[in-house]
Amino acid sequence: MRRALPRLARNSLRYPLSLALAAAAVGAGVARAAWASEAELAGVHFSFLSWILLIVAVGVAERSVSSRWAFSVGASATAAGVVAAWGLLSAAAAFGEPMSQEALRYQAWTPSVTSAALLMAVSSRLRPATRWTLRWIVGTGVVVLLLMSGHASDVARMFAVLASAVAATIGRPARPGTDWRPSVQTRWRSAVASALVVVASGLALGSVVPNATGVLAWAGAVIDPIVAPVASALLVVSAVLIMRGRILGIVVGGVALVGVAVVSAVELIVRPIVDGGIVWQGLTGAETEWQVILLLSGGLPALAALILALGARKVIRQPAPVASAADRQRLHEALKASGDSTFAHMATWAGNSLWFGEDGSAIAYRVRDGIAFTVGDPISEGPRLALRAFAEFCESRGWTPVFYSVHDEAASALHEDGWARIPVGTDAVIDVEGFTLSGRRRQDLRTAVNRADREGLSAVWTSYADSAPAVRAQVDALCSAWADGKRLPEMGFTLGGLAELTDPDVRLMLAIGADGRVQVVTSWLPLRRDGRIVGWTLDVMRRDRRAMPGAMEFTIVSAVRQASEDGLQTIGLSGTPLAPHEGRQSGWLARRMSQMLEPSYGFASLERFKAKFGARHEPLWMSYPQPLQLPRIGPALLRTYAPTLRLTQVLRALRAAA
Template sequence: MDERAVDGNPGTQADRPGAERGAPDRGGRPAGGGFEAWASRAVGALPQVVRRVPFTGSVVAVLVVVGLVSRTVWRPLWREPWFAEVAYGAPALREGKLWTFVVGWFFTLTPAQFAGGVLLFAVLVGACELRLGTRRAALVAVLGQFGGIVGASLLVWALSATPWTWAQHVAQARDVGFTTGALAVVAVTSATLRSPWRLRVRAALWFYATVAFLFEGTLTDVSHGLAVLVGMVVGQRLWGVEPGYAPRTRRETRILAFGGLVVLVLTELVVLLFPNHGPFGETSGDAAPLLDVLVDLVLVGFVANQLRCGKRWAWWVAVVLGVLNVLGAAVALALILLDELPGGAPVALGSGVLWVGELALLLFDRGSFRVPLRRRLPGGVAADELNLSRARGLLTEVGGSTMSWMTVWPENRFYFTSDGRGYVGYQRHAGVAIALADPVVPAGTAAEAVREFAAMSEHGGLVPCLFSVTDEVARAARAEGWQTVQIAEDTVVDLPDLAFKGRKWQDVRTALNHAARDGLEFRLVRLAEQPFAVLAQVRAISEQWVGDKGLPEMGFTLGGVDEALDPQVWVGLAVDGTGSVHGVTSWLPVFGPGGVVRGWTLDVMRRRTDGFRPVMEFMIASACLELRDRGALFVSLSGAPLARGGAADLDGVDRVLDKLGGAMEPLYGFRSLHAFKAKFSPRYEPVHLAYRDEADLPRIGLALVRAYLPDTSTRQLLAASFSRS
C-alpha cells in the first residue's frame, strides 16, 4: 500500500507548504518519512499486534526474559554448568530429569540461535495464530513440541541399542528450544491454506525436514521431522480445506518438480561446502569436486527449467537421472551394511532417498509434462514453433470460428490438408483423434477437410471425432455419413448496436455503477507486458480459483494464465485504487478471411474470492464497450461444455449427455456459468459433436475426459462427485 501521508492527506510530507522534515502532524506523531517515523508507527502498533496474537507474544516475551536472566543472549548455554538440568534428550530420560521436557523449551544453545529462534517463532507462529486462532495455535504448539521432543528422544534411545553409530551418538545428545512446536504449528496451519500456497508451504517444510535429517541428523532434526509429518496429517484431517496432499494443477506439479530438482543439486553443493556427520556417516570429503558440482548445477538447472515448462524430453531425462541415483543409493546402502564405507556412500544414499520422492512425483504426475518434442509424430505434426507459426498464418489468412484460436495452443497437433491451404487442430487421447473446433480451411472446403482427417485417423489406427463444431461443419460431416449431437451453445453478443438499456440489463448497469462508486477501473491489456506485481496477482487469483474445485484444472478448450500471456490475446483486469486486481478475463481473437479480426472470444474468467462481488458483470460489460469502440463486430462468451438452454425433449445420445452435464454440474458449474451468461442477452449458436458410429461413443467419452482432465483418475471423479452431492 502506498502511504502518501501520515495524517491521510494526499501528497507526501514534503509536498505540504511550510512542512519541515520531522515536524509533528496534527495527531502529534512525527511526520517525516525517516526511520524515526517508521519506528514510532511500529512501536505504536505493537500493542495491537500482541493483542491479536497473545500466545505468540507471551512465548516471545518469556524467551527474551529467560535469555536475559540466564545470560544466554550473549553466552552459549552449553558452557553453563547447569546445562544438563534444563536440556532434554535421551540422557534426560535415562536420568529421570523429566522436567527438562518442559523447561528446555525456553532456552537456546547459542546467541545466534536465540536471535534466529525468537524471530522465526514470532513471525511463523504469529502468522499461524492469526489464521488458526489462539487456542488452536497454543494447543498445537504445546502438543507438537512435547510430542516431538519426547518421541525423538525415545526413538533414538531405542535405536541406540542397535549397531547404528549415528543413533548411539544422538542418544548422548541434549537439546533445548521451542522450534519443534513452531514447525508443528506451521505444518497444521498449511492444511487451512488454499492452492497454491498449501503445497508450497508443505513442500518447503518437507524439503527442510528431510534434507536436515539426511545430511545432519541431530536430535532437533529428528524432532522436527516427526512434528512436520504428524502435523500435516493431523491438520489435514481436522482442518483441511482441500482434499489430499498432491498437486492440484499442472503448474503446481511442474513447479514442485522444478523445485525438487534444484534442491537436489543445491543439497550436493551445501554438503560439499559444509560437511557434517549424518545418519549414514561422515560427509566430509565424500562430495564430488567443486567444479563437478557446479557443472551438475548448471546442467540439472537447465533440465529443471524445462520441467517447469512441462517439456516431455526433460521429464525423460529427469526420470533417467532419478533411476540412476536410486540405484546408486541401493549400492551405497549395501556397502554401508557390509561395513564398507567408500567415499561418497553417505552422500549417495542421502541423495537417493530424496530422489525417490522426486521420481514418484514425476511418474505419478507424468501427464503434467506433455509439451511435445520438436519432431514429427505419427498421424500429424506436433505444435512446435514452425508448425505453430504455419497454423497461425493459415488461421489469419482464411479465418475461423469463435473457438479456432484454441487450436494453436501448444498441446495440440496439426493435420495440414493436402492442398496446404488449411489444417485441423486435434489431440490424441485413449486412441481417439479429437479435432477441436471447425477445420481452418477456405469456405466451402470443410467436407474435404473432414474426409482427409478421417483417412489420416484410420491410417494411424485412431477413432476420429469433431468436437465443438458449428452448424456448417456439422452439415458437412453429416454429408460424409457422420452423425452429430448438440453438446453446447455458443453465446454471442453483437456489438454495433449494444446499449445497456432496459430492464434486462439491470444487473449489468448495477455492476458498472457500483464499480464506478468503489473506484474500480477496467483495463484491457496485453498480460505479457504488465509489471511483475500485476502478473503475480493474476496467477494467484487463477490458482486460488482452481484450488476451490474438487478436481484439478481442466484443459483442452479451457485455457489459463499461460494461454492469456499470448501477445495476440487481450486481457481484461479489474483494478482498484490501491493496485489490487479483483478479477481477470482473457479474450481470444476471432479472425475472418484476410487477417481481419471480426470479434473476440471469452476464455479465462476468474475473480478474487474476497474482491468486488459483481466483478464479472463489470469486466465483461466494460470489455464489450471497449472492443465495440475498437471496431469488433461481436464477442463470444463461449459455450459451457454439456450445457444448453431450452426445454426441448431429449432422447438417445442427447439424454445421456444431458445426464452427464448434470453429474458434472456440482464439480465445475457449467450450467450455472451458462445461466450467468444469459445476463448479457446473447444469441445462441449450437455447438456439435460429430462422430461416425455410436459404437465409438464410449471411447470418445473417455478421450474427452482425458482431454479435459488428463491427470484425474476415476477414483478422484467419484470422490469429488460424492463430496459435492
C-alpha cells in the same frame, strides 16, 4: 400401467412380421416338445438361437424400412440363395464331388439364412461406418460357417447374402454418405481381424458343432481340446486389439497363429505324408480330392498368419505427431486468413497436434486412447473438403476421428455424409452494434457498472506481458487459487488457464480496484479474417473471492465497449460445455455429466451468467462416424480434458453430486 399397455400394443402392431414369426416359432417349439416322441417335424430344423436371431433381424428390417420391404427382400434373397445353393451342389454332386454330396445330406434352409440376408440388406440403410461394421460382421460370420460346417444351408447363406445386397438397392435410395469409403488401413484391419476370427472360430467350434464337414473343421479337430479354447480366446482378443490399431494385437495374434499353423501343418500335412497317407495320384479320383482338402485345411492357419504378416505395418496405430516450429508458423498463416471461428486461436495451444490440407486448411487435434478430437471447426474457407481429408488422415493412422465443438456448418456437412452427432454445448455470441444496457433484462449489468463507478473499479485492457510485475503476480495468484479450490483438476483442451493467457496475442480485461488489487481476470482470444482482427472470444474468467459483487459483469461489459470502440462486429463469450441447445432436451449422459461436474466447474451457472448479456446461442456439436463408438469416445474425451483425473476424484465428485 393402463397407459403403458395400450402404448405397447400400438408399438407391437408396427412389427407384424416379427410377431407372426415369433408366434410361429413358439408354436413349432411347443409342437416339437409335445409330439417329438411320436413324430419328428420335417423341413425346418428348430433352433432357439437361430429363430431368435431371425425374429430380431426381421424386427430391425421392419423398423429400418417397412414390413413389406422386409418380407419382399427376405423372401426373394432367401429363395435365390436356396435355389442357387441346391443347383450348384447338385451339379457338383452329379460329377462325383464328395463335399457337395456330403453337403446335400443336410437341409438347404435354416433361419440364419434369412437372418444374414436381412441384416446385409438393412446395412444399406445405415450410416457409412455402421454399414461397414455390420457388413464385416455378417460377412465374417458367413465365411466362418461355410468353412466350418460346409452344409447346404451354409452355401445357401452365402448366396442369399449376395442376393440381398443387390435386392436392397431396388425401389428405395440408400442412406447418404454412400461415397464415403473406408481407408486402405481400415480395410486391412478388417481383413486381418477377419482372418483371426475365422481361425478362432474353427478352434472354438471344431469339437462342438455337430456333423461339421467344412475345411476349417479339420484344423479345429487336431488341436488339443484343452489348448484350443485358450488359443481361440487369444485370437479373438488379438482381433479386437488390431481393430483398434494396437501393436499388442499383432504380437499376441502372431504367436497364437504360428503355434496353430505349426500344429495343423504337422498333423494334417507332414505326418500324413510321412506315414504314406497322402500320395499323389494325379488330378482325378475322390481320394485325391480329399487329400487336397486335407492340405487346404492344414494350410488355412498358415494363410491367416501370412495375411497377418502382410498387413502388420498397415494396421498399427501411429502416435500423434508433435507440432514443429514450421507447423506453428503455417498455422499462424492459416489463422490470419480464416481464423474467425470460436476455437480457432486455441489451435496454437501447447499439446495440440496439427494437420494441414492441400488447400491450406488447418485442424488442431489431440489423440487420446485412439480417438482424435479436433479443437473446434476446421480453419478453412471451405470446411467440407477439410473434414473429409482429415477423417481419411485419421483412419490411415489408426485413429477414430471425432469433430468436437463444431458449429452447424461442419456438423451438417458430416451429417449429410452419414455421421452421427450429439449436442455438446452452446456458443454465446454478442452482436456489438446492438448491445445495450437498457431494459429490464439488463438491470444486473447496469447495477454492476454503476457500482463500479462509485467504488472506483477500473477496467484495464492490456496483455500479460504489458502488465506491471505486481499486476502479473496478482493474476498468477488469482488463477492458481481458483484451481486449488476445486475437487477435480483444472480442465484443459478447449478451456484455457494461466499458461494460455500469457500468449502475447491474447488480451486481458482486468478489473482493478482503487487500492490496486486485481479483482477480476478475463482473457480474450483474437478472431482473425484476411489478416485483421474481427472479434474476440472469452476464455479465462477468474474472480477474487473479495471482489465487488457484479465485478465480472462489469469487466465483460467493458470488453464489449472496447470492441465497439475498435469497430468490431461481434464478441464471443465462448462455448458452454453441456448446455442444452435451444428447443432441445439434454440427453441422459449430458445431464449426468453436468450433475457431476457442476460443483467443480459450474457449467450450468456459467450458462445462466451468460444469459444476462443477451447473447445469441449457436449450437455446438460432436460428430463421430457411428453410434457404436460412443462408449469409447466418452471416457477418452474426459481424459482429454483432464489427463490427471483419477478414479478416486471422480467417485468423490459423484458422491458430492448425489
